[in-house]
Amino acid sequence: MKVATASGKRKTAIARATVMRGKGRVRVNHIPVEIMTPELVRLKVMEPLRLAGKRIETLDIDINVQGGGIMGQADAVRTAIARGLVQYTGDQELEAIYRDYDRTLMVPDTRRKLPKKPLGRGARKKRQKSYR
Numbered sequence: 001m002k003v004a005t006a007s008g009k010r011k012t013a014i015a016r017a018t019v020m021r022g023k024g025r026v027r028v029n030h031i032p033v034e035i036m037t038p039e040l041v042r043l044k045v046m047e048p049l050r051l052a053g054k055r056i057e058t059l060d061i062d063i064n065v066q067g068g069g070i071m072g073q074a075d076a077v078r079t080a081i082a083r084g085l086v087q088y089t090g091d092q093e094l095e096a097i098y099r100d101y102d103r104t105l106m107v108p109d110t111r112r113k114l115p116k117k118p119l120g121r122g123a124r125k126k127r128q129k130s131y132r
Contacts, residue, residue: 022060
């Protein structure tokens, strides 16, 4: 049986997708994608599935995601789904569709949070000085 595995990353979230022949089920951490909450996360995760159209009706996709927050996980999941579908089908046209729609579907977003610096509350903010 043909199986494709792909991963997606965003900040500290890591998603691993397994694509195989099936009945069109998509599950994220054993939860069907249709009942994911909040709605914004569900819509973000469904983007690569909507763009693929009828290509996914005979495929099952199981995604395991951990780390990060809910939006970082959503971005990692959508990257993993898109990469897994392209790897499984070998469809260059689908890859072109994904790249034209949003490059981060195929190429992970490498931006990270800046580390905190001394004398400040965060990476950029500093304590105010007064000389009077």
